[in-house]
Amino acid sequence: MSRIVYVNGEYLPEEEAKVSVFDRGFLFADGVYEVTSVLGGKLLDFEGHARRLRRSLDELDMPTPEAMDDLLEIHRELVARNSIVDGMVYLQITRGAPADRDFAFPGAEVPPTLVLFTQSKPGLAESPAAERGIRVISIPDIRWGRRDIKTVQLLYPSMGKMMAKAAGADDAWMIEDGAVTEGTSNNAYIVKGGKIITRNLGTEILHGITRAAVLRFAREAQMEVEERPFTLAEAQEADEAFITSASTFVMPVVAIDDATLGDGTPGPVARRLREIYLDESRKTAI
Incomplete structure (x- = not known):
C-alpha cells in the first residue's frame, strides 16, 4: 500500500x-x-x-x-x-x-x-547503536549564524554526516572558536565527574525539544547540569558523552576523533538518561 x-x-x-x-x-x-x-x-x-x-x-x-x-x-x-x-x-x-x-x-x-x-521505524527505541554507542569526528562549523531557527538549510550538516561516514564514524560534532556547538542533527553533551555539561542556548545552536526534556529530567533526578560552551579538548577528556534528538532520544558517544571515552562503552549517565527519557515521554505521549 x-x-x-x-x-x-x-x-x-x-x-x-x-x-x-x-x-x-x-x-x-x-x-x-x-x-x-x-x-x-x-x-x-x-x-x-x-x-x-x-x-x-x-x-x-x-x-x-x-x-x-x-x-x-x-x-x-x-x-x-x-x-x-x-x-x-x-x-x-x-x-x-x-x-x-x-x-x-x-x-x-x-x-x-x-x-x-x-x-x-519499527523498534525505534530499541536501537542497537544505543547499546554500543556511536563514534563522532570533529569538523569546522561554517553554517549561517541563526542556527536557533529550524530551517531546511541542511546542506552542511548533510556534508558533515558524509565526512563522518568517510572517516568510519557515525556522526560529526561541529567546532567554532575552539568550542563544540552541536552535532549535525543533534545537541551535544559531555559528562565529567558526574556533571552533565552542554552548550547554553543562543543563536549558535538549535533549541532542541529533546534537549529541554532531558535536562529537565536530569535535574529532577538530582543530576548536576551546567550549561556552557565546552572545548573539543574537554570533550575528548570527558568521562562520557552523548547526543540528544527527536529521532535518537539519548544516544551515548564513545569516541571523539581518535579519543576513546572511558572504557569505550556507553556510560552510566547516558544510559540512565535514555531510560528516564523514554519512560517519561511515553507517559505524556498523545
Missing part, C-alpha cells in the same frame, strides 16, 4: 504528491521543519515541537498555514492512515510558490506550502 502524505490540505498517495518548481523551499531553502517521533502510535512532545515551529515561523516572518490544533489532527491522521507504530512525522512549511523566481519575499496573496509525511 502506498504511503499517504499531506500536501496543502489534501491527503494523497505519495506518488501523486507535488509542489511547484517555483516553491521557495526548493529555490531558496526558504522554509522550516519539525520532526516528531512516534512510539506506540503516539506523538512524543508534540506541544514542544509546536512551540518551536511557531518561533521559527515568527523569526522568518512566515505565516502559519494551519492552527496548531489542526496540525496535531493532521499528524494523528497520517499516523493512523499509515499504520505507524514507531517512527516519525516530518512537517515542512515554506514561504510558498509565487509565479516566478525572485529573491524578494512574495506578498500575502501567496499562501505558504505545507507538507507532512511519515517514516516507519
Whole structure:
C-alpha cells in the first residue's frame, strides 16, 4: 500500500504528491521543519515541537498555514492512515510558490506550502547503536549564524554526516572558536565527574525539544547540569558523552576523533538518561 502524505490540505498517495518548481523551499531553502517521533502510535512532545515551529515561523516572518490544533489532527491522521507504530512525522512549511523566481519575499496573496509525511521505524527505541554507542569526528562549523531557527538549510550538516561516514564514524560534532556547538542533527553533551555539561542556548545552536526534556529530567533526578560552551579538548577528556534528538532520544558517544571515552562503552549517565527519557515521554505521549 502506498504511503499517504499531506500536501496543502489534501491527503494523497505519495506518488501523486507535488509542489511547484517555483516553491521557495526548493529555490531558496526558504522554509522550516519539525520532526516528531512516534512510539506506540503516539506523538512524543508534540506541544514542544509546536512551540518551536511557531518561533521559527515568527523569526522568518512566515505565516502559519494551519492552527496548531489542526496540525496535531493532521499528524494523528497520517499516523493512523499509515499504520505507524514507531517512527516519525516530518512537517515542512515554506514561504510558498509565487509565479516566478525572485529573491524578494512574495506578498500575502501567496499562501505558504505545507507538507507532512511519515517514516516507519519499527523498534525505534530499541536501537542497537544505543547499546554500543556511536563514534563522532570533529569538523569546522561554517553554517549561517541563526542556527536557533529550524530551517531546511541542511546542506552542511548533510556534508558533515558524509565526512563522518568517510572517516568510519557515525556522526560529526561541529567546532567554532575552539568550542563544540552541536552535532549535525543533534545537541551535544559531555559528562565529567558526574556533571552533565552542554552548550547554553543562543543563536549558535538549535533549541532542541529533546534537549529541554532531558535536562529537565536530569535535574529532577538530582543530576548536576551546567550549561556552557565546552572545548573539543574537554570533550575528548570527558568521562562520557552523548547526543540528544527527536529521532535518537539519548544516544551515548564513545569516541571523539581518535579519543576513546572511558572504557569505550556507553556510560552510566547516558544510559540512565535514555531510560528516564523514554519512560517519561511515553507517559505524556498523545
